[in-house]
Amino acid sequence: MPLTREERETFLAEPHIAALAVAAEAGRAPLTVPIWYQYAPGGDPWILTGLDSRKSRLIQKAGRFSLMVDRLEPTIRYVSVEGPVVETVAATEELLREMAARYLPAEKVDGYVDFSLANHGAGVVLRMRPERWVSSDLGEL
Incomplete structure (x- = not known):
């Protein structure tokens, strides 16, 4: 059963590990990797990644990405959100x-x-404006 807007936003606001997906180079499947993200209901989700990372370059080129989070208990539930990048800023120690x-x-x-500051190099924050949502709670299976 699809989640209500409030349910999906509340679920996305929980600290799940997301699967980030972004279009890749021609002839390759989309890049899909686990990532930390930040989100508050009604806002724009954001990620923090290496400035020169493959995912950062692909997101900049595609102009959009998706995040999918899920859980298995107490019921199988997932939320996927996709949209354009609306802000790109240098990562700061405060955001990290x-x-x-x-x-x-x-x-x-x-x-x-x-x-992270000593070993990961410059970072970038990419903020996405949610355009499309897919969600479900499969109940007690």
């Missing part, structure tokens, strides 16, 4: 810290941020 705090225990955030 916000993302890390969404997924890591508080005592691990500082270490992750320090490691």
Whole structure:
């Protein structure tokens, strides 16, 4: 059964690991990779990735991407959202810290941020405007 707008936005706002998909080079399947993301109901989801990463280059070229999140319990549920990139900005320590705090225990955030700043190079934040949603809760199977 499809989710209501409120249900799908609430579900997407939870800290799931997303599958990011973006069109790839000619002759290749879409790039699909796991990624952390940030979202608040009613807003625009965003990701943070390496400035020179393959996914960043492909998203910039395609101008859009999709995110899909799911869970298996207590029921099988998923939400997929797709849309155009509406903002691209340089990643900052503050945004990196916000993302890390969404997924890591508080005592691990500082270490992750320090490691990332020292080892991952420049980052970019890509914000997507949701255009299409697909969602379902398959209930108790």
